[in-house]
Amino acid sequence: MIKNSGKLATLFLLAMFALFAPLAVVASEEVTGEDEDQQKADQLRKEVEAILAETDGQESERLLAKRAFCGNLVTHKEDAGQLVIDVRDEEKVGQYDEETVMVGIDRESIKPQDLEIGSYVVAMGYLNRSGPDELQIKRLVIQETPAPLVKESFFGQVGDISSEEKVFILNQGENVYEVLAGEADLSYQGRDDVAAGKFDQLEEEDKVVVVGQREDGNGRVEASKIYIFASKTGDS
Numbered sequence: 001m002i003k004n005s006g007k008l009a010t011l012f013l014l015a016m017f018a019l020f021a022p023l024a025v026v027a028s029e030e031v032t033g034e035d036e037d038q039q040k041a042d043q044l045r046k047e048v049e050a051i052l053a054e055t056d057g058q059e060s061e062r063l064l065a066k067r068a069f070c071g072n073l074v075t076h077k078e079d080a081g082q083l084v085i086d087v088r089d090e091e092k093v094g095q096y097d098e099e100t101v102m103v104g105i106d107r108e109s110i111k112p113q114d115l116e117i118g119s120y121v122v123a124m125g126y127l128n129r130s131g132p133d134e135l136q137i138k139r140l141v142i143q144e145t146p147a148p149l150v151k152e153s154f155f156g157q158v159g160d161i162s163s164e165e166k167v168f169i170l171n172q173g174e175n176v177y178e179v180l181a182g183e184a185d186l187s188y189q190g191r192d193d194v195a196a197g198k199f200d201q202l203e204e205e206d207k208v209v210v211v212g213q214r215e216d217g218n219g220r221v222e223a224s225k226i227y228i229f230a231s232k233t234g235d236s
Helices: 002-055
Strands: 064-077 082-087 090-095 101-103 120-128 131-143 152-162 167-172 175-180 185-189 194-196 207-214 220-229
Touching: 064 090, 082 120, 152 175, 175 207
Parallel strands: 090 131, 101 131, 175 220, 185 220
Antiparallel strands: 064 082, 064 120, 082 090, 120 131, 152 167, 152 207, 167 175, 185 194, 207 220
């Protein structure tokens, strides 16, 4: 009788183990899942804290863009550390501080009080994308005022064309020029009107007027405008 009781107790314990073992596994999986969620939450919290620390009291690098203003100095407010620079007939504002490096025309170190109105300056620094009206100047260099660009007009006939490089030969009587047209605005004379043109509309023997600047010492012309007059009658 005692032996049978022992067997019954053993069977009872095995049954109880079979019943509760899956529950223990589920509980363990739930704990593991909670741990993973907590780890993800902790990681996200750390990333947010890092971003807040980066932007707290200083500009985030993602908000800044490198820029340079080149032109003549028209206004200098030394007490406010502010400069106004004429950049192609548009006034640009720059702000400097005690960390701004200033270099004179002979590459010597200068101070703000050494700046002269009318000087040609190159101001390098950062624009804030959220307020791009003012340049935070990190380095300012005084340079010789560059010579004004002299543009000329050239009328002639198109020779060889390099579509890939956007370069073509312009024959003007006995003169031959290499025209760099990559930055040029093109206008095309169609049958009845003038329309915006494209480089691939150029054909050999077309008559063109090229407006641009000739490089010193060679026959290369940097074109700013090209007016195309087709040599043949056809659609534009």
